[in-house]
Amino acid sequence: MSFSEIYDIAGAGMHAQTIRLNTVASNLANAGAAAENPDSAFRALKPVFSTIYNQTQQVQLSGAHVQVAGIVETDAPLDMRYEPNHPFADEQGCVAYSNVNTVDEMADMMAASRSFETNVEVMNRARSMQQGLLQLGAN
Numbered sequence: 770m771s772f773s774e775i776y777d778i779a780g781a782g783m784h785a786q787t788i789r790l791n792t793v794a795s796n797l798a799n800a801g802a803a804a805e806n807p808d809s810a811f812r813a814l815k816p817v818f819s820t821i822y823n824q825t826q827q828v829q830l831s832g833a834h835v836q837v838a839g840i841v842e843t844d845a846p847l848d849m850r851y852e853p854n855h856p857f858a859d860e861q862g863c864v865a866y867s868n869v870n871t872v873d874e875m876a877d878m879m880a881a882s883r884s885f886e887t888n889v890e891v892m893n894r895a896r897s898m899q900q901g902l903l904q905l906g907a908n
Contacts, residue, residue, distance in 0.1 A: 770832055772895055772898075772899055774832050775832075775895045777834060778833070778834045778891075779891040779892045779895070780888075781834035781835050781836065782835055782884065782885075782887075783885055783888045783889065785816070785835045785836070785837055786882075786884045786885040786888065788816050788837050789816050789877070789881040790878065790881045792815060792816055792840060793877050793881065795814055796813045796869045796874050797869070797871065797875075797878075799811040799867050799869060800867060802866065802867045803857050803866055804857065804865045804866070805857050806857075806859070807865040810847050810868075811867040811868075812842040812847075812867065813842070813843040813867065813868055813869045813874070814841070814842060815842075815843055816837050817837070817838045817840070818835050818837060818838065819835070819837075819838040820833050820835060820836075821833060821834050821835070821836050843868060845868040845870070846868060847865045847866065847867070847868050848865070848866040848867065848868060849863045849866070850866060851863055
């Protein structure tokens with residue numbers, strides 16, 4: 770595997786985790802947001818990842834990287850609260866709030882952040898190996 774392939778794989782991972790962190794930020798920003806009706810309530814967003822395999826001419830796998838296939842809304846139920854005095858309350862006195870679970874989002878944020886850091890470390894180690902090879906060649 771070449772160094773450029775290592776950089777491509779780590780870069781794709783960093784890009785995917787950046788999108789994951791952006792969706793977490795969007796979800797946390799809209800946590801607890803009330804809506805006039807359940808159809809217009811914010812629903813938590815989740816990125817969907819897919820694996821792209823790289824193949825050499827000998828049909829052997831030389832590596833794989835991640836790709837963001839899309840971003841979907843979760844199907845978790847909305848948070849319906851009984852608040853009859855709220856301006857967005859329906860006929861039964863319930864208000865629809867977003868379905869964002871802040872605990873899940875914080876855990877997802879920590880996992881994405883650690884994954885991003887791991888990809889940065891892979892790039893740093895590949896760069897260090899390249900520098901070591903250059904020093905060997907100079908001697």
